[in-house]
Amino acid sequence: MKDLFMCLPRFFIDTHVHGRDMLEDYKTTIYQTMKEALLAGIRVLAYMPNTKPAMVTINVLDRVLDIINDAREMLKISEMQYVYFGVTDNNLDQCEFALQREEVIGLKIYPQRENGGGVTTGSIGVVSMRTVLAAMKLARKYDKVVSVHCSCPDMFFREKKDTIGGELSYLIRIVMVAKKVPGVKILICHVSNTLSAKYIIRAHEKFGINIAMELMPHYLWFDSEGTNWNPCVGREFYHCFNSLRNSLNREFLVSLLKTDYSFIFCASDTAVHIEEEKMAGFGGIPSNQELPAVVVTLAQMHGISDERVADLLAFNQADFLGIPMDRGLVKYRLIEKADDCHYNVGKIINPWNGTRLYFPVRVN
Template identity: 30%
Template structure:
């Protein structure tokens, strides 16, 4: 054994327990009683107010490198994620430029990521019109799946799939057992919605109605039924789609769903006009909708939580004018996901075990990340040490992501991440970058 960690409270797959975790190299080698007498002198003992969690997984992060490094980059985002108890993230194929829609573009992204990673990073590929022949080669190169849009992405280089193109992509992905991940807002419904610029948040919300999500999800479900393609619904905001999803799952269709911390935290009614730091797509919805999303998590209709960390430069958020029509739609929260979710979850009677399931083991299972997201023998020794009762006021200037814009600024959250470990060693946020690339179906790529 190279290290031992003792915790009065640790969140294991079977629940909380007082344990000692023995680490051999990068792996959890044994889990014993709190006072288990391991032959090891390198022992870390958690304080009585601390809880040991597995390192968390964020499967929805826009790193934006290469091409838009003024928005974000691998160095800044992995530091922010590590500070938030995350030890694994999966990078979206956009808003980097070029997008990860071919093997050549994937190789470019891999090259720029190398030596910048504070924690482990995998990659999603992209499904856009005209790249069906690129999907299997990307899969064979180790991407975890393929992101598509059913409506305008906001980026010229990343067009959405119409229904014929969607089915063609799904047929292809199903042939090799891949995973499609879908931004589900229906193009036709969005086109028919009223669009007005200005500071009125409710007017912006009406431009992205829940019916656009519901229609797109219905389209996806029917396409899954026809093709058998494994499909994951991204960033669910509309609770009115939950019955559709629940019925599809009951039918045995291979569909999974995520939602995001901001949809579980903020009510549309509380967003001030002109506060464009709250703009995201799909948008925040009302309090009753938020409570339904929590119920969807509780009953398993929603599988996991991911940040959808989608930063931009401050000027693109139109903070000076407060114009929701021109502001970039995205919320940066990779560092705050755990405390944001835990703050609400504990108020609703959920446990840390629930949070670890939603932010650790479930994303690992859905995405296909072996040996992570659990405190278990044989798993990677990725750990988060958290003080679950400590409160703090979010200061956007103290966040590590590149552009200091956050709707959480000034908000009181509960749950302080005191340390994050990667592969059996504490992460030094100012030290050596030990993160590695995750490649689907293979071991970690050596640093």
């Protein structure tokens, strides 16, 4: 069989990582997620604030940044690492302090119901759209991004799950608020379906909003119909927020990889939970070691250029988020194999195991 090669950036960027640590170090740690990312050629990571305790105070921010710096030192990573600071309805003063830190790449909005019910694992979140508006104004002041988990909390609780309608309705509310803050940068996390993706393109083209979308490997490879699932792994292990949608939605997201929109990029949303938690309904899929492999494999299947893959895995996110990045490309050999990646030294069930993918490995 002929060897396959691609020319790609010196390293990849993952803008959506759940590092845990602190009270959840039994799931994984920042050190562990960085170590796993390095195996996949990812050298710059941005961590999410729904930690325990949540990263919504400067105290916790400092604690997390210390943990990140220790991990960088141990793994000899010279590149800067980033975090999103979590917004609540009463921490805007802390948000302003946080935004002045170089490592804080932006703010993160998780929707929440008035009684405190959130739409993802953990209790962090924002109820009032007035808070969302104030957060956007703050982020714009410091030229940073507002990253949003789109899911309508009321619909989420009524139907006991997140639906496409709930995802789209929160996205529409976010765009309405963003219209009042011209120039603000909005990043819509883990876009799972055609309607949301088309609405983001429309918001960009029709309303001139500086809005980007993250496409995650699991929505590009798996769907709610069980496509590409490992038959030996229970369906609970494919449960994530937002939920996997059907194959038509998955195929539409894959078709976006082939466009030349610079506001689209890929990130992992790697989120590990132990087996007992997954069986109890926790949402999240370990994905950072598969992130480059899935995009590269889809590029091989659909004839997507090396330049576009470079944009999707590094350059588009670097440009949008202001991450310094050398634009040179280097040669990678594509190793085709059944996925055998471990998470947290094998303590986590990895639903990707067994999937045949091309893993890009740097030639020199």
